[in-house]
Amino acid sequence: xxxxxxxxxxxxxxxxxxxxxxxxxxxxxxxxxxxxxxxxxxxxxxxxxxxxxxxxxxxxxxxxxxxxxxxxxxxxxxxxxxxxxxxxxxxxxxxxxxxxxxxxxxxxxxxxxxxxxxxxxxxxxxxxxxxxxxxxxxxxxx
Ligand code: NI
Numbered sequence: 235x236x237x238x239x240x241x242x243x244x245x246x247x248x249x250x251x252x253x254x255x256x257x258x259x260x261x262x263x264x265x266x267x268x269x270x271x272x273x274x275x276x277x278x279x280x281x282x283x284x285x286x287x288x289x290x291x292x293x294x295x296x297x298x299x300x301x302x303x304x305x306x307x308x309x310x311x312x313x314x315x316x317x318x319x320x321x322x323x324x325x326x327x328x329x330x331x332x333x334x335x336x337x338x339x340x341x342x343x344x345x346x347x348x349x350x351x352x353x354x355x356x357x358x359x360x361x362x363x364x365x366x367x368x369x370x371x372x373x374x375x376x
Contacts (some may be wrong), residue, residue, distance in 0.1 A: 308344075335364065
């Protein structure tokens with residue numbers, strides 16, 4: 235018997251979509267205004283979903299205080315008010331929200347007190363991305 239919990243976090247960061255694999259013209263064509271050399275910012279919303287058995291004494295999957303402390307140290311302190319392109323995790327990867335979702339998944343997979351199920355990242359009110367590691371429903375492995 236397991237239960238699921240989801241928690242949302244918010245941070246602001248800037249980025250620029252650009253790949254050294256293509257020349258300037260092809261970058262502009264591919265990424266459009268997101269390739270602007272001056273970058274632009276987003277207010278990101280991250281929703282992490284975790285699962286685990288409900289502790290018979292506390293009635294909880296895990297203590298949200300423990301999850302919040304982990305998120306503060308490993309997510310918010312690392313990403314809030316940064317230029318994503320300057321972070322080591324984007325040194326060789328385009329700072330798309332797909333790649334951001336993968337990085338946040340990698341981070342929360344190390345949270346020891348519950349099992350990470352999914353990372354959902356909202357970049358704008360119209361764009362959101364999900365990453366669930368090897369558990370994505372369309373790749374056939376659960
Ligand atoms: Ni953007």
